[in-house]
Amino acid sequence: xxxxxxxxxxxxxxxxSTKPSPSESSVNLSLSLTFPSTSSQRETSQDWPPIKxxxxxxxxxxxxxxxGYNTALFVKVYMEGVPIGRKLDLSTFSGYKSLLENLSxxxxxxxxxxxxxxxNHVLTYQDKDGDWMMVGDIxxxxxxxxxxxxxxxxxxxx
Amino acid sequence: IAGVLTWATLLKVSHGHCLLCFSCLVTxxxxxxxxxxxxxxxxxxxFRLRSLTSxxxxxxxxxxxxxxxxxxxxxxxxxxxEDRNSxxxxxxSWFETERRTRKRVFVRNCYAVxxxxxxxxxxxxxxxxxxxxxxxxxxxxxxxxxxxxxxxxIEAMAAKCPSLEELRLKRMVVTDECLEKIAASFKDFKVLVxxxxxxxxxxxxxxxxxxxxxxxxxxxxxxxxxDIGGDWLSYFPETLTSLVSLDFSCLDSEVKLSDLERLLxxxxxxxxxxxNRAVSLDALxxxxxxxxxxxxxxxxxxxxxxxxxxxAKLSQAFSExxxxxxxxxxxxxxxxxxxxxxxxxxxxxSLNLSYxxxxxxxxxxxxxxxxxxxxxxxxxxxxxxxxxxVASSCKELRELRVFPSGAEGLNxxxxxxxxxxxxxxxxxxPNLESVxxxxxxxxxxxxxxxxxxxxxxxxxxxxxxEPFAPxxxxxxxxxxxxxAIVERCKDLQRLSxxxxxxxxxxxxxxxxxKKLRMLSIAFAxxxxxxxxxxxxxCESLNKLxxxxxxxxxxxxxxxxxxxxxxxxxxxxxxxxxxxxCKLLSPKMPKLNVEVIDEHPLETRPDSSPVxxxxxxxxxxxxxxxxxxxxxxxxxxxxxxxxxxxxK
Numbered sequence: 001x002x003x004x005x006x007x008x009x010x011x012x013x014x015x016x017s018t019k020p021s022p023s024e025s026s027v028n029l030s031l032s033l034t035f036p037s038t039s040s041q042r043e044t045s046q047d048w049p050p051i052k053x054x055x056x057x058x059x060x061x062x063x064x065x066x067x068g069y070n071t072a073l074f075v076k077v078y079m080e081g082v083p084i085g086r087k088l089d090l091s092t093f094s095g096y097k098s099l100l101e102n103l104s105x106x107x108x109x110x111x112x113x114x115x116x117x118x119x120n121h122v123l124t125y126q127d128k129d130g131d132w133m134m135v136g137d138i139x140x141x142x143x144x145x146x147x148x149x150x151x152x153x154x155x156x157x158x
Numbered sequence: 159i160a161g162v163l164t165w166a167t168l169l170k171v172s173h174g175h176c177l178l179c180f181s182c183l184v185t186x187x188x189x190x191x192x193x194x195x196x197x198x199x200x201x202x203x204x205f206r207l208r209s210l211t212s213x214x215x216x217x218x219x220x221x222x223x224x225x226x227x228x229x230x231x232x233x234x235x236x237x238x239x240e241d242r243n244s245x246x247x248x249x250x251s252w253f254e255t256e257r258r259t260r261k262r263v264f265v266r267n268c269y270a271v272x273x274x275x276x277x278x279x280x281x282x283x284x285x286x287x288x289x290x291x292x293x294x295x296x297x298x299x300x301x302x303x304x305x306x307x308x309x310x311x312i313e314a315m316a317a318k319c320p321s322l323e324e325l326r327l328k329r330m331v332v333t334d335e336c337l338e339k340i341a342a343s344f345k346d347f348k349v350l351v352x353x354x355x356x357x358x359x360x361x362x363x364x365x366x367x368x369x370x371x372x373x374x375x376x377x378x379x380x381x382x383x384x385d386i387g388g389d390w391l392s393y394f395p396e397t398l399t400s401l402v403s404l405d406f407s408c409l410d411s412e413v414k415l416s417d418l419e420r421l422l423x424x425x426x427x428x429x430x431x432x433x434n435r436a437v438s439l440d441a442l443x444x445x446x447x448x449x450x451x452x453x454x455x456x457x458x459x460x461x462x463x464x465x466x467x468x469x470a471k472l473s474q475a476f477s478e479x480x481x482x483x484x485x486x487x488x489x490x491x492x493x494x495x496x497x498x499x500x501x502x503x504x505x506x507x508s509l510n511l512s513y514x515x516x517x518x519x520x521x522x523x524x525x526x527x528x529x530x531x532x533x534x535x536x537x538x539x540x541x542x543x544x545x546x547x548v549a550s551s552c553k554e555l556r557e558l559r560v561f562p563s564g565a566e567g568l569n570x571x572x573x574x575x576x577x578x579x580x581x582x583x584x585x586x587x588p589n590l591e592s593v594x595x596x597x598x599x600x601x602x603x604x605x606x607x608x609x610x611x612x613x614x615x616x617x618x619x620x621x622x623x624e625p626f627a628p629x630x631x632x633x634x635x636x637x638x639x640x641x642a643i644v645e646r647c648k649d650l651q652r653l654s655x656x657x658x659x660x661x662x663x664x665x666x667x668x669x670x671x672k673k674l675r676m677l678s679i680a681f682a683x684x685x686x687x688x689x690x691x692x693x694x695x696c697e698s699l700n701k702l703x704x705x706x707x708x709x710x711x712x713x714x715x716x717x718x719x720x721x722x723x724x725x726x727x728x729x730x731x732x733x734x735x736x737x738x739c740k741l742l743s744p745k746m747p748k749l750n751v752e753v754i755d756e757h758p759l760e761t762r763p764d765s766s767p768v769x770x771x772x773x774x775x776x777x778x779x780x781x782x783x784x785x786x787x788x789x790x791x792x793x794x795x796x797x798x799x800x801x802x803x804x805k
Contacts, residue, residue, distance in 0.1 A: 048680075
């Protein structure tokens with residue numbers, strides 16, 4: 001388990017440098033004490049501090065609002081080749097994983113991030129500059145600030 | 159020989175003794191070769207049964223000639239399941255009578271016993287309460303698909319216990335099929351309470367609504383529900399008038415206001431209504447007018463812009479709520495609407511402001527009016543000053559929870575709330591017994607003061623949000639502070655520790671925390687000694703959950719026997735090695751030792767740490783529904799025996 005995760009509390013500048021170093025008999029803390037590997041490195045920490053999901057979502061909305069964004073973040077989602085789109089409130093998702101899960105369910109097919117190929121439906125987004133980009137490259141919070149619409153590409157086209 | 163006697167005697171059997179006393183007027187004395195016992199009549203209210211140890215049952219050869227009808231009558235006064243468990247140990251016929259008359263069953267770990275065994279033993283049960291996933295699942299520490307499925311339980315109960323009326327599930331996976339089965343199987347179903355459950359959609363709710371003609375309570379507390387929409391609320395038949403409690407606060411989509419209004423109009427017994435966020439402030443007014451008898455209210459969103467007239471009407475509606483004791487919801491509440499609540503404040507015993515993101519200045523007058531408040535949940539936006547107001551106004555306060563508003567990143571917390579807030583409340587509120595407090599940093603001196611002020615604390619959960627944060631005044635570990643808490647608060651049952659802690663803190667907890675039943679630890683300790691102190695010292699320890707602490711093969715293996723006396727142990731991101739897990743399992747057959755790790759284990763060396771380990775006692779043996787990422791020695795025998803040598 002690597003510890004290059006910038007969301008780890010151990011790299012936070014507010015950690016007191018006078019804390020005693022771990023005793024020799026214990027494993028090097030920086031190796032074992034990362035956030036659980038179930039969350040991708042790009043998502044914000046979902047398990048610390050220990051608050052329940054609904055409160056976490058409420059606080060996320062609060063933070064977005066404080067930054068000048070609406071509480072809800074509705075964006076249009078189209079599947080290539082399907083004329084009628086859907087609308088999705090991105091603020092209800094904790095990260096890319098839950099977004100993909102929900103889209104896969106909504107469109108009844110597996111949707112992934114990543115490069116286009118002949119097999120998978122790949123998710124792309126239009127950012128605030130109007131450019132179409134691959135979903136998943138930037139941290140989730142940054143994504144929320146820049147995303148304007150989503151498009152699920154069909155497989156096999158280039 | 160029968161007679162009425164007024165003193166108690168002890169029944170002595172080979173390994174212990176049993177004191178039986180009953181609060182009804184049936185008293186019997188009967189003599190058999192050995193021993194004799196006498197029932198006493200204390201006052202009708204209280205009633206104590208000391209338990210026989212399980213050794214007794216094999217040694218009791220006497221036949222207690224108590225007609226089963228009489229015993230049934232006596233048992234109808236026995237409410238506590240702990241006492242009923244004791245009764246069932248006395249002899250076979252008492253076991254049989256007890257099991258046929260037990261009406262409420264609590265299974266606090268759904269994998270501790272099989273559904274079939276429970277359904278078979280208690281065919282007349284009216285109420286079943288089940289808990290599934292471990293507590294840390296609330297904080298996303300348990301991967302999806304781990305388990306906790308309600309289906310086998312519902313299936314078993316449907317087959318053997320058709321009189322079931324009440325089902326309360328916590329942290330379980332409940333599907334639409336489950337809900338449909340409930341609706342189809344239990345003719346007189348009355349109560350469904352789902353807490354932190356997931357896996358179902360609004361279609362399942364519709365199934366319950368349409369079929370349960372005598373439904374009294376439908377509560378969805380913090381569940382994750384797939385919102386297909388579809389007007390589930392409209393499925394409640396026009397003939398349903400028995401509703402007492404409705405909680406759909408966790409749903410996202412809108413319900414039709416007209417459906418809700420019609421439901422309220424025909425529910426004169428409705429005492430508790432918790433709306434979801436989608437119910438507008440405007441709609442709230444008309445709903446309140448239809449249900450002025452409410453005792454508990456969870457509002458919807460409190461942020462629409464209303465005109466003067468609407469505000470006046472709403473204010474009037476609130477002032478009509480003469481019975482209101484509990485208020486929650488209040489999402490996005492705008493400061494200018496807080497005065498709408500002033501009229502209900504004096505009657506409130508419970509106020510949940512954990513979604514009300516208002517500043518301290520807007521809260522002060524509200525809090526001042528709540529002179530009878532016993533339970534307050536609030537965000538740290540209340541600040542120290544606001545907590546001082548709580549301390550001076552809410553003299554009946556028993557439970558305080560303060561949640562972090564800046565949880566999304568430590569640097570966002572710029573709120574003026576410190577340890578001083580909690581100190582003030584501990585000084586001002588003599589009945590304070592339960593605390594959950596999120597704070598960026600804390601001090602030992604504050605904890606010492608709190609302990610001195612409030613030795614009556616039974617639950618103290620302090621979450622210092624900055625991991626490893628020392629006392630911010632002295633830079634010392636928080637050992638001395640927690641020492642004061644466990645030393646002084648002799649009835650402390652639940653404790654969560656955080657901040658910079660050395661093994662010493664856990665030595666203190668082990669020494670003094672004799673009544674501690676549940677303990678939560680994060681980012682603490684130096685070595686295995688910490689775990690050793692806890693497992694060897696805390697006699698009443700029932701649930702222990704640990705994350706991100708640097709131990710502990712040695713302590714775990716040395717104290718393995720302790721684990722059978724506890725309900726469960728959870729350790730994640732600690733240093734428990736794969737080898738130790740392999741050693742532990744065969745040692746303790748009455749435990750399920752689950753390694754929850756999303757990386758394959760076959761190729762791992764014994765010394766590599768596992769992601770998570772969950773150990774719980776069970777009568778059911780290894781469970782059959784384990785996903786790929788849960789490894790046990792029974793399911794994965796190819797893992798083999800450990801070659802790890804423990805020093």
